Amino acid sequence: ETGVTQTPRHLVMGMTNKKSLKCEQHLGHNAMYWYKQSAKKPLELMFVYNFKEQTENNSVPSRFSPECPNSSHLFLHLHTLQPEDSALYLCASTHPAAGRTGELFFGEGSRLTVL
Amino acid sequence: GEDVEQSLFLSVREGDSSVINCTYTDSSSTYLYWYKQEPGAGLQLLTYIFSNMDMKQDQRLTVLLNKKDKHLSLRIADTQTGDSAIYFCAEKTGANNLFFGTGTRLTVIP
Numbered sequence: 001e002t003g004v005t006q007t008p009r010h011l012v013m014g015m016t017n018k019k020s021l022k023c024e025q026h027l028g029h030n031a032m033y034w035y036k037q038s039a040k041k042p043l044e045l046m047f048v049y050n051f052k053e054q055t056e057n058n059s060v061p062s063r064f065s066p067e068c069p070n071s072s073h074l075f076l077h078l079h080t081l082q083p084e085d086s087a088l089y090l091c092a093s094t095h096p097a098a099g100r101t102g103e104l105f106f107g108e109g110s111r112l113t114v115l
Numbered sequence: 116g117e118d119v120e121q122s123l124f125l126s127v128r129e130g131d132s133s134v135i136n137c138t139y140t141d142s143s144s145t146y147l148y149w150y151k152q153e154p155g156a157g158l159q160l161l162t163y164i165f166s167n168m169d170m171k172q173d174q175r176l177t178v179l180l181n182k183k184d185k186h187l188s189l190r191i192a193d194t195q196t197g198d199s200a201i202y203f204c205a206e207k208t209g210a211n212n213l214f215f216g217t218g219t220r221l222t223v224i225p
Contacts (some may be wrong), residue, residue, distance in 0.1 A: 002157065033213075040123060041159075043203060043215035056212060090157055101146055102207045105155030 003027040006091050006107035011082065014115050021076040021110045023091030030095060032074040033104065034066060037088040049074060081114045088112075119216035121204050133191040135219045140185060144206040145170030149189045150218050152201040152218065154181060161188075161202070184209045191221075199223045 004025045013019050023032065034046040048056035049068040063085075065077040073090055088111050092104040118140040126135045129134045139147070145166050150158040163173045164178045170203040177190040182203075191198055208214065 002159065004157070006157075033127060042119060042217050043205075045212060045214065048212060092157075101163055102213065103148075103160045103163070104150075104158070104213055106150075106159070108155065108157045 002105045002107065004091060004093055004105050004107035006089075006110050008110060009108065010111045010113075012113045012115065013078065015081060015083075017081075018077070018079045019114075020058065020078065021089055021091075023074040023076075023107055025072055025091075025093040025105070025107075027093060027105060028095070029093035029105070030071050031093060032068060032071070033092040033094075034076055035092060037090055037109070043090070047076075049062040078112070081112075083114050086112055086114045117206065117208060117214040119204055119206060119214055121202075121216040121219045123217060124220050124222070126224060127194050128224050129179070129194060129196060131194055133189075133194045133221055133223075135189045135191075135202050135204075135221065137183055137187040137189075137216055139187065139204070139206045139214075141206060141208045141214075142182075142185065144208050145180075146207040147187050148203075148205040148207070148213065149176075149178065149187075150203040150205060150215075152203065154200075160204060194221075194223050196223045196225055 047066045053068045059092040067075040087107040090109045091107040148163040149161045151161045175192045179188045187202045203218045205213045206214045
């Protein structure tokens with residue numbers, strides 16, 4: 001148990017559906033991340049939020065829309081996805097204070113399948 | 116941009132040592148990390164090394180850093196079946212963003 005909870009753990013959706021992934025952390029962290037994990041590819045940084053403000057958008061297509069209503073919650077809204085978007089989506093958090101090692105705490109991931 | 120490379124697979128026999136290698140491109144990395152991902156789970160920090168160090172040992176784990184060649188390795192002594200997992204190398208640059216490699220899937224053969 002890392003203190004970062006992701007729901008749902010598994011999601012199957014059609015290309016015309018709209019769904020959302022949710023991430024919640026109770027670690028008192030102020031930075032939250034979305035990563036995409038695909039087979040045989042580097043773990044891909046998608047979005048970063050620091051103190052609820054988006055500080056990184058790593059050229060992610062607009063069919064992925066993040067939302068960070070507060071420092072403890074992060075959402076990834078999905079709309080009109082493609083089959084190649086099927087992957088494991090990992091949420092992570094950290095405390096961005098200077099002097100810390102920057103260790104990320106990951107959730108268990110949401111396995112997304114787009115039909 | 117940041118580029119972290121690892122081989123995809125490694126198989127070792129139980130009791131042998133495993134060595135997982137990683138190369139990175141950003142010479143301004145401050146910390147380098149090894150994360151472990153067990154089946155059905157997220158990534159967990161295994162160990163890390165500050166960029167001004169060249170070695171760190173933690174029980175069965177030894178991390179070696181060659182900053183000149185931008186090469187990081189993780190050695191696991193007396194590898195056990197419970198060590199079977201995916202091992203990710205990562206570097207921290209600038210802000211708190213970590214960039215990861217593909218992961219190396221370690222299979223331990225009994």
